[in-house]
Amino acid sequence: MSAAESPKKDAFKERLVQRQARGRLWSRLFFASNAFALLTLILLALTIINGAFGYVAVQFRVDPDTLSDRPLETLSEAELGDVLVANAAGRMRVIIRDNFSQVPNDVFTTTPLPAALNVFIPTAWQTLTINELNEEQLLSIITNNLSQEQMYDVVLNNIVQPNVVASWQFFYSLFNRAAIEAEMASEYPAAELIFRSWVTPRFISSPLATEAADTGLRTALLGTLWVIAICVLFSFPLGVGAAIYLEEYADDSFINRLIETNIRNLAGVPSIIYGLLGLTVFVRFLVTITSGQFVGVQSDTGRTILSAGLTLGLLILPVIIINAQEAIRAVPYSIREASYGLGATKWQTTWRQVLPAALPGILTGFILALSRAIGETAPLIVIGGASFISFDPSGPFSRFTVVPLQIYNWTKVPDIEFRNVAAAAIIVLMSLLLIMNSAAIILRNRFSKKLAG
Amino acid sequence: MAITGETTIHLNNVSVYYSNKLAVKDVTLPIRKQKITAFIGPSGCGKSTVLRCLNRMNDLVQGARVDGEIIYRDQNLYARNVDPVEVRRRIGMVFQKPNPFPKSIYDNVAYGPRLLGVTRKNQLDEIVERSLRGAALWDEVAGDLKKSGLALSGGQQQRLCIARSIAVEPDVILMDEPCSALDPIATQRIEQLMREELKDYTIVIVTHNMQQAQRASDYTAFYSIRKEAESGGVERRWGVLVEFAETEKLFNSPESGETADYIAGRFG
Numbered sequence: 001m002s003a004a005e006s007p008k009k010d011a012f013k014e015r016l017v018q019r020q021a022r023g024r025l026w027s028r029l030f031f032a033s034n035a036f037a038l039l040t041l042i043l044l045a046l047t048i049i050n051g052a053f054g055y056v057a058v059q060f061r062v063d064p065d066t067l068s069d070r071p072l073e074t075l076s077e078a079e080l081g082d083v084l085v086a087n088a089a090g091r092m093r094v095i096i097r098d099n100f101s102q103v104p105n106d107v108f109t110t111t112p113l114p115a116a117l118n119v120f121i122p123t124a125w126q127t128l129t130i131n132e133l134n135e136e137q138l139l140s141i142i143t144n145n146l147s148q149e150q151m152y153d154v155v156l157n158n159i160v161q162p163n164v165v166a167s168w169q170f171f172y173s174l175f176n177r178a179a180i181e182a183e184m185a186s187e188y189p190a191a192e193l194i195f196r197s198w199v200t201p202r203f204i205s206s207p208l209a210t211e212a213a214d215t216g217l218r219t220a221l222l223g224t225l226w227v228i229a230i231c232v233l234f235s236f237p238l239g240v241g242a243a244i245y246l247e248e249y250a251d252d253s254f255i256n257r258l259i260e261t262n263i264r265n266l267a268g269v270p271s272i273i274y275g276l277l278g279l280t281v282f283v284r285f286l287v288t289i290t291s292g293q294f295v296g297v298q299s300d301t302g303r304t305i306l307s308a309g310l311t312l313g314l315l316i317l318p319v320i321i322i323n324a325q326e327a328i329r330a331v332p333y334s335i336r337e338a339s340y341g342l343g344a345t346k347w348q349t350t351w352r353q354v355l356p357a358a359l360p361g362i363l364t365g366f367i368l369a370l371s372r373a374i375g376e377t378a379p380l381i382v383i384g385g386a387s388f389i390s391f392d393p394s395g396p397f398s399r400f401t402v403v404p405l406q407i408y409n410w411t412k413v414p415d416i417e418f419r420n421v422a423a424a425a426i427i428v429l430m431s432l433l434l435i436m437n438s439a440a441i442i443l444r445n446r447f448s449k450k451l452a453g
Numbered sequence: 454m455a456i457t458g459e460t461t462i463h464l465n466n467v468s469v470y471y472s473n474k475l476a477v478k479d480v481t482l483p484i485r486k487q488k489i490t491a492f493i494g495p496s497g498c499g500k501s502t503v504l505r506c507l508n509r510m511n512d513l514v515q516g517a518r519v520d521g522e523i524i525y526r527d528q529n530l531y532a533r534n535v536d537p538v539e540v541r542r543r544i545g546m547v548f549q550k551p552n553p554f555p556k557s558i559y560d561n562v563a564y565g566p567r568l569l570g571v572t573r574k575n576q577l578d579e580i581v582e583r584s585l586r587g588a589a590l591w592d593e594v595a596g597d598l599k600k601s602g603l604a605l606s607g608g609q610q611q612r613l614c615i616a617r618s619i620a621v622e623p624d625v626i627l628m629d630e631p632c633s634a635l636d637p638i639a640t641q642r643i644e645q646l647m648r649e650e651l652k653d654y655t656i657v658i659v660t661h662n663m664q665q666a667q668r669a670s671d672y673t674a675f676y677s678i679r680k681e682a683e684s685g686g687v688e689r690r691w692g693v694l695v696e697f698a699e700t701e702k703l704f705n706s707p708e709s710g711e712t713a714d715y716i717a718g719r720f721g
Contacts, residue, residue: 251515334552338614340513342565342621343542352564357555 051423230309275382278311323365499692608639
């Protein structure tokens with residue numbers, strides 16, 4: 001008996017080895033695809049880092065070392081004030097105007113101080129104008145109202161006036177220091193070599209400027225936040241509402257199936273086409289609404305934050321609807337049944353049972369869709385996002401620019417330093433995305449935990 | 454049928470169709486007040502279908518249609534002016550698989566009263582305690598009402614579902630195989646509950662377990678299947694009520710031979 005069985009057993013063993021080898025092969029292939037994804041991610045990160053950090057050659061109008069025997073950033077407000085009086089006494093009125101003026105420039109010198117400036121004015125000067133103050137008085141206005149950091153900026157911009165004349169990327173800076181120094185010596189003998197991070201608090205908090213070394217991201221960052229806020233307010237209720245209707249109320253008719261199929265197809269339409277739609281509908285046709293004329297805003301352009309938010313909202317609406325539908329469908333039927341069995345109406349069941357249970361899933365889909373909206377550039381170019389504005393957006397009816405649009409613009413500029421700026425902006429954009437996504441995930445996990453107990 | 458006692462619900466020639474296909478034919482049956490009526494029969498005989506007509510849960514199935522009359526308090530439940538929401542508030546239901554809401558124990562029980570507009574905290578507290586005591590669950594969960602209903606054991610979950618349904622003080626409780634997903638000890642607990650805490654309710658229970666019907670019910674209705682060959686070799690099947698009697702009588706001296714065969718385990 002055992003003799004007859006043994007060849008059969010060997011065949012089984014052989015097959016088993018084969019079967020397990022096949023399993024191992026597949027698991028390796030799956031691992032390889034993950035490794036590939038990881039590699040791509042690392043390359044992406046390295047490219048961005050490469051642009052955002054590195055040596056720059058800075059040329060000063062006045063060498064900061066000649067201004068004081070200590071480094072400028074360690075000086076106190078009063079010492080910085082002395083430097084200012086000694087080197088740029090003539091510019092103090094301009095500095096005051098740039099920082100504190102609240103009247104148009106042409107009447108600035110003729111307006112009494114309390115009306116002209118938005119800072120505290122001693123009673124003795126109430127009737128004076130700016131031109132009637134002496135150097136000491138001018139300086140006191142500056143030192144009383146600016147922090148040490150702001151004073152340092154004033155000194156830097158008005159006296160030192162650093163100018164980036166060349167920049168090198170991170171990895172080149174790291175490994176070719178000698179070559180960079182040689183180039184410096186031959187081409188920019190007066191310049192100083194500084195290792196610089198292009199992402200700085202100043203970069204985030206300053207408005208756009210025409211010089212790569214001075215420009216900030218605040219205008220675009222605020223634009224992005226405004227546009228996304230409008231987009232959320234518009235697309236979340238509408239998308240979830242549509243999903244509730246399709247899943248809970250719509251019967252299985254031809255028209256409803258047609259609607260569903262169309263939504264699925266709309267999710268795949270290229271974003272630039274949504275830009276054209278936004279241009280026709282929001283910018284042109286609904287101009288009285290999107291320009292804010294209907295609430296009395298003096299403007300005749302529909303190329304506003306409102307148009308941008310609504311266009312991006314339309315763009316992500318199909319994705320939100322599809323994801324919300326999946327989440328609602330995943331709520332077990334037994335929960336609905338239990339609710340109906342207790343005498344709940346359809347709306348009570350949907351609102352109190354189905355939606356809370358589906359919310360984690362709905363939020364997950366919504367986060368993904370929103371991440372896409374934050375990074376969109378093409379439709380915003382079509383509806384006319386400004387390429388350069390230096391004032392912050394003030395509301396839904398302002399002209400706007402957004403971070404990805406700025407990145408696009410900066411990479412187009414021939415001036416090579418702007419590539420560093422673009423890389424820095426990418427880091428800011430990615431961090432913004434990361435923060436928003438983590439916030440949403442924490443929110444979602446809280447919901448799920450509450451449900452699962 | 455020499456059955457005495459007050460009737461809560463009366464079914465008159467009830468037939469149910471799903472998408473115009475006959476599922477149950479001509480059921481006529483009284484449901485006695487404050488008694489337990491069991492529905493037994495082989496799979497596919499329509500006992501659950503009839504049960505779900507009693508609180509209009511069949512309305513939720515697309516294409517379902519009910520002929521005949523179901524009289525509850527002198528009112529046909531399927532009359533045009535009757536709102537199914539109102540029916541389900543008076544005729545509650547416990548399902549086959551325990552299905553607590555993904556919420557706390559407290560919120561599970563308070564859900565029904567809240568639907569009806571009870572918002573005062575102390576009133577809700579009172580209802581929750583009374584209902585949980587009524588379902589013999591209070592002593593086990595009293596200290597931890599904030600715990601999720603899903604964290605309870607299967608038997609506790611089913612008792613939570615019972616507590617949830619009695620929180621709106623229905624007249625009738627329908628139970629659709631409430632013990633089929635439970636172990637014998639949890640099953641015994643539910644049967645005891647039906648006999649003791651729930652003795653003032655009219656209960657209709659569908660069960661696969663004949664011992665359970667025998668142990669727990671006062672009346673038993675036995676359903677079976679009728680078949681008819683249709684053209685093209687397709688078989689048409691529908692359920693019928695074969696016999697309805699006091700439980701003791703139905704199990705000890707059934708009138709129909711089919712009943713006798715079924716309870717003897719010869720088919721089904």
